[in-house]
Amino acid sequence: MGATPGLPADVEGGQGWVIDGSTLRPRITDLRAFREGMADDPLEEAVEALWSGDPATARGLLLQVEPTVRVRALLADCARDAGAVDDALEQYAELLAECIGTPLEPVLRQHYGKTLLAAGRVEEALAEFETAHAMRIQAGAAADLVASSAQARDRARQLLSARHQPPGPSPR
Numbered sequence: 657m658g659a660t661p662g663l664p665a666d667v668e669g670g671q672g673w674v675i676d677g678s679t680l681r682p683r684i685t686d687l688r689a690f691r692e693g694m695a696d697d698p699l700e701e702a703v704e705a706l707w708s709g710d711p712a713t714a715r716g717l718l719l720q721v722e723p724t725v726r727v728r729a730l731l732a733d734c735a736r737d738a739g740a741v742d743d744a745l746e747q748y749a750e751l752l753a754e755c756i757g758t759p760l761e762p763v764l765r766q767h768y769g770k771t772l773l774a775a776g777r778v779e780e781a782l783a784e785f786e787t788a789h790a791m792r793i794q795a796g797a798a799a800d801l802v803a804s805s806a807q808a809r810d811r812a813r814q815l816l817s818a819r820h821q822p823p824g825p826s827p828r
Contacts, residue, residue: 664810667803670694673707675804680770680811681737682707699730706730711737725751725760729767741775762791766805773812778819782812 666674671693672686684690684707694700699721706714711734718731728751736744748768755761769784789805 662814664807664814667807668800669804675807677807677811680773680808684708699727702730706734706737709737711735725755725764729764732771733767736771736774741771744771745775759795762788762795762797762801762805765791766808769808769812773815778812778815782809782816785809785812 664677666677666683669675669682670690672688672690673682673684673693675681676683684704687704690704691700694703697703699718702714702717705711705717715731715734715738718727718734721727723731728747732744732747732751735741735747745768748764748771752761752764752768755764765784766788769781769788772778772781772784785805785808789802789809792802792805
């Protein structure tokens with residue numbers, strides 16, 4: 657896992673991909689390994705397009721399949737990554753409301769938090785990340801899921817701290 661000084665470390669997300677410590681977004685690091693790891697996933701092509709920076713192609717592929725919670729969450733990510741952050745926030749709010757009290761709640765809280773972060777609403781994002789982290793710990797979630805929630809929480813805290821730092825000395 658690579659890390660830039662001062663930023664949370666990247667978190668291994670799966671075969672051939674990480675969650676970036678700066679953006680909190682998935683990043684494919686080894687396309688061949690990613691494709692191998694996703695070979696049995698019917699959404700592999702859409703996920704690859706989204707995580708490779710092509711939300712329009714991903715959206716087109718996702719609109720062709722049954723709108724499960726996962727598909728709808730990926731569509732919200734497409735909206736966010738295409739700059740339609742308000743639409744993405746609405747979509748995640750709807751999904752979260754439908755999934756309160758289910759095993760999907762911490763996942764959706766975390767993704768909603770990432771969208772809040774994209775909207776510049778860092779305090780609200782932090783609250784979602786802290787809730788997702790606590791829920792995952794309480795549920796005994798896999799270590800990589802707990803780590804990704806801790807990473808998101810730490811990044812939001814870092815962004816808040818940077819906002820509250822006094823300005824540096826003026827250039828002379």
